[in-house]
Amino acid sequence: MRIIVADCSARYTGRLNASLDRAKRVLLIKADSSCLIFSELGSYKPLNWMTAPCTLHESVPQCSGNERAVNTGIVEAAEVDAADVTDDDALDNDCIPEKVITVCADKSDDVLAIDLWHIYSDQMHELGIDPGLVKDGVEDHLQHYLAEQIDRIGKGARLVRREYPTAIGPVDIMAIDAEGNHVAIEIKRHGGIDGVEQLTRYCTLLNRDPLLTPVRGIFAAQTITPQAKVLAEDRGFHCLILDYESMKHAESDTLTLF
Amino acid sequence: MRIIVADCSARYTGRLNASLDRAKRVLLIKADSSCLIFSELGSYKPLNWMTAPCTLHESVPQCSGNERAVNTGIVEAAEVDAADVTDDDALDNDCIPEKVITVCADKSDDVLAIDLWHIYSDQMHELGIDPGLVKDGVEDHLQHYLAEQIDRIGKGARLVRREYPTAIGPVDIMAIDAEGNHVAIEIKRHGGIDGVEQLTRYCTLLNRDPLLTPVRGIFAAQTITPQAKVLAEDRGFHCLILDYESMKHAESDTLTLF
DNA sequence: AGGTGTAGTTAGCGA
DNA sequence: TCGCTAAGTACACCT
Numbered sequence: 001m002r003i004i005v006a007d008c009s010a011r012y013t014g015r016l017n018a019s020l021d022r023a024k025r026v027l028l029i030k031a032d033s034s035c036l037i038f039s040e041l042g043s044y045k046p047l048n049w050m051t052a053p054c055t056l057h058e059s060v061p062q063c064s065g066n067e068r069a070v071n072t073g074i075v076e077a078a079e080v081d082a083a084d085v086t087d088d089d090a091l092d093n094d095c096i097p098e099k100v101i102t103v104c105a106d107k108s109d110d111v112l113a114i115d116l117w118h119i120y121s122d123q124m125h126e127l128g129i130d131p132g133l134v135k136d137g138v139e140d141h142l143q144h145y146l147a148e149q150i151d152r153i154g155k156g157a158r159l160v161r162r163e164y165p166t167a168i169g170p171v172d173i174m175a176i177d178a179e180g181n182h183v184a185i186e187i188k189r190h191g192g193i194d195g196v197e198q199l200t201r202y203c204t205l206l207n208r209d210p211l212l213t214p215v216r217g218i219f220a221a222q223t224i225t226p227q228a229k230v231l232a233e234d235r236g237f238h239c240l241i242l243d244y245e246s247m248k249h250a251e252s253d254t255l256t257l258f
Numbered sequence: 259m260r261i262i263v264a265d266c267s268a269r270y271t272g273r274l275n276a277s278l279d280r281a282k283r284v285l286l287i288k289a290d291s292s293c294l295i296f297s298e299l300g301s302y303k304p305l306n307w308m309t310a311p312c313t314l315h316e317s318v319p320q321c322s323g324n325e326r327a328v329n330t331g332i333v334e335a336a337e338v339d340a341a342d343v344t345d346d347d348a349l350d351n352d353c354i355p356e357k358v359i360t361v362c363a364d365k366s367d368d369v370l371a372i373d374l375w376h377i378y379s380d381q382m383h384e385l386g387i388d389p390g391l392v393k394d395g396v397e398d399h400l401q402h403y404l405a406e407q408i409d410r411i412g413k414g415a416r417l418v419r420r421e422y423p424t425a426i427g428p429v430d431i432m433a434i435d436a437e438g439n440h441v442a443i444e445i446k447r448h449g450g451i452d453g454v455e456q457l458t459r460y461c462t463l464l465n466r467d468p469l470l471t472p473v474r475g476i477f478a479a480q481t482i483t484p485q486a487k488v489l490a491e492d493r494g495f496h497c498l499i500l501d502y503e504s505m506k507h508a509e510s511d512t513l514t515l516f
Numbered sequence: 517a518g519g520t521g522t523a524g525t526t527a528g529c530g531a
Numbered sequence: 532t533c534g535c536t537a538a539g540t541a542c543a544c545c546t
Contacts, residue, residue, distance in 0.1 A: 001284050001298060003261055005383045015447075015524045021389040026259050026286065031298045039388035040259060040289045043541055044307045047391050049524085051301045110524075120383060125263045130297035131279040133305050139537065168485070169535060170530090189273070189537090193520080197455045198536090225519065273539045301526055307539085368539075397522075427520070427545095447522090450535085456521085483534065 001127050002029040006098075007118040010037055010048050014110030020047055022117060027101075029056065031127075035103045035112060050103040050112040057102045143172055143187050145247035146220060150175050152247075153183060153218055153240060171202050182206070182215040187242070191221030196232045203237075259385050260287040264356075265376040268295055268306050272368030278305055280375060285359075287314065289385075293361045293370060308361040308370040315360045401430055401445050403505035404478060408433050410505075411441060411476055411498060429460050440464070440473040445500070449479030454490045461495075 004027040010020040020037065025047070028036040032052040039047055097115035104111050143162055146152060150159045156178030164174035164184070173185040184206055186199035199217045206215040219232045220240040232239050262285040268278040278295065283305070286294040290310035297305055355373035362369050401420055404410060408417045414436030422432035422442075431443040442464055444457035457475045464473040475495040477486070480502060487497050 001263075001296070003263070003284065005259075005261070005381075012524075017394040018524075019392050019394075021392075023388050024383070024385045025388070026261065026383070026385070028284065028296060034301065036302050038259070038286060040385050041388050041390065043292065043309045044294050044302075044304050045523095045525085045541055046302050047388070049302045051524085051526090121381065123263075123379065125282070125284070125378060127282045127284070127298050130281050130283070130299050130305070132299065134277050134279075135539095136275040136277075165530095194452060194455075197452070201451075227519070270539075276539075303526060303538095303540085309539085309541090393524095452521095485534075 001031065002124045003027070003121070004029070004116070004119065004123075005121040006116040007120075008037070008114050008116050010112065010114045012048050012050075012110070012112045014105070014108065018048060022115075024120070027114070033103065035101070035114075037114070048112060050105060050110065053106040054103050055106060057104070059100050059102075060098070061096045061100060139187060139189050142189065142220075142222070142242055142244065142247070145244075145250070146185070146187060146242065147173055149247060149250050152242075153185065153220075153238075154178060157183070166202060166205055168201055168205060171206070177216070182212050183218055184215050185218045185220055185240075188219075188221040189223075191219055191224035191228050191232075191239075193225070193228050193231055195219060195221070196228050196235065196237070199232070199237060200235055259289065260382045261285070261379070262287070262374070262377065262381075263379040264374040265378075266295070266372050266374050268370065268372045270306050270308075270368070270370045272363070272366065276306060280373075282378070285372070287359075291361065293359070293372075295372070306370060308363060308368065311364040312361050313364060315362070317358050317360075318356070319354045319358055321354050397445060397447050400447065400478075400480070400500055400502065400505070403502075403508070404443070404445060404500065405431055407505060407508050410500075411443065411478075411496075412436060415441070424460060424463055426459055426463060429464070435474070440470050441476055442473050443476045443478055443498075446477075446479040447481075449477055449482035449486050449490075449497075451483070451486050451489055453477060453479070454486050454493065454495065457490070457495060458493055 009022040012018045026038045033056040034052040035050045036046040037048045099116040101114040147162045150157045158176045160174040163170040171184045172187040175183045188195045203217040207213045217237040219237045265282050267280040270276045284296045291314040292310040293308045294304040295306045357374040359372040405420050408415045416434045418432040421428040429442045430445040433441045446453045461475040465471045477490045477495045478498040
């Protein structure tokens with residue numbers, strides 16, 4: 001990982017054009033040449049970036065009639081005090097960048113071009129291989145718990161299967177209620193209109209199958225937006241609020257029974 | 259912006275739990291205390307992070323019976339060679355972190371806890387205010403061009419207006435075809451099923467208005483997924499592939515006429 | 517502040 | 532690889 005702090009300007013051309021006026025920013029260049037430009041603003045998303053696979057080209061524009069000693073290499077785990085390089089000609093600093101970095105996407109004609117006007121720091125650190133992120137507790141868990149505690153949709157309900165396959169994608173949970181009718185359940189952490197649309201598509205399709213119909217729909221989520229609730233109930237779906245903690249504890253209770 | 263390179267481990271607890279085993283990584287801490295953890299892996303998304311508003315707490319765990327001089331402050335634009343700090347007790351390095359950074363979300367109980375086992379570099383750079391990103395040329399341009407070149411949907415078509423307002427949101431473009439019937443156009447850069455659903459909602463609503471009905475739907479995009487095409491045509495919508503370059507040039511031609 | 521739609525989305529999974 | 536779905540999505544816009 002190469003870390004550069006510099007006054008820079010940048011232009012991205014690709015699916016859109018996005019440009020950054022000159023300002024002091026942080027650049028991260030990863031081992032695969034992918035490149036991120038950060039400011040103090042915003043969340044984790046960089047202002048501009050290039051994703052791998054890409055090719056990086058770096059050059060030092062020459063100011064005619066004013067040869068200077070410029071750092072062309074990368075200093076390993078040590079800072080470059082670039083001030084000495086440019087202090088000799090403050091005016092030049094505004095017409096010729098100290099370095100130009102161009103990153104081109106390998107599989108498209110996207111280009112990120114960065115002018116480095118003044119480099120405050122440029123360091124390289126070998127990070128090595130990362131063991132990666134271990135996640136625990138997303139929508140999958142809601143699905144897992146509800147599948148185990150299927151009678152939360154009604155007494156006497158039985159689980160058919162999780163990720164019940166259909167031609168247009170898997171239904172989160174398919175169950176059969178006490179009356180023997182099929183129930184398709186769409187699970188969301190936060191239920192919005194799109195989730196209702198999804199459930200609608202599944203139910204419409206499933207109800208064309210004479211072996212399954214009638215298939216009821218249940219829209220289950222930790223929270224459901226008011227609009228989504230109205231839409232769901234307007235389409236005859238039951239809305240079920242899932243209490244993650246309660247479901248988690250219920251599972252613990254189940255486990256202690258064995 | 260504070261930039262730390264360190265062997266670290268981290269745990270996030272919030273909407274999910276996500277943990278990182280010990281490895282050498284890059285940490286960015288912004289002026290608002292938001293915090294990003296990067297490895298060489300992945301795209302621009304950090305492995306772990308905390309978004310503002312949040313509060314950062316930093317501490318130096320004390321090894322009982324082994325007082326050491328530890329850097330508690332931040333060094334301005336200069337590196338800390340932390341090796342000297344821990345070299346005296348390599349064993350200790352594995353049981354007590356050199357520093358512990360805890361970042362708590364202000365508006366929830368989300369916590370990102372980072373143990374720094376070995377700090378390679380810790381520098382602070384004042385970036386100042388960023389002029390921000392200037393974007394140019396997204397879906398808005400497609401809408402702009404198609405509105406100007408509305409006969410791309412059929413000879414004799416007339417534009418009613420862009421962003422035609424309805425109770426459930428604006429229709430991208432409303433037009434009237436050569437036969438005098440209304441046409442609702444949904445524009446996407448990449449057309450998927452959700453876009454068809456959106457167009458369906460608009461057309462269903464618009465067709466309830468006796469002054470407008472019949473309203474045809476056109477699904478216009480640079481690319482359309484096969485499933486979306488099937489769904490759109492099944493619902494009686496015409497699919498229109500938009501050629502951005504062609505539309506752009508057509509506009510240039512139009513401009514030269516004046 | 518909350519809902520809705522877009523994103524140069526990114527990331528993961530299954531066909 | 533394509534296509535779909537979730538994401539600690541982020542971000543802009545609008546009510």
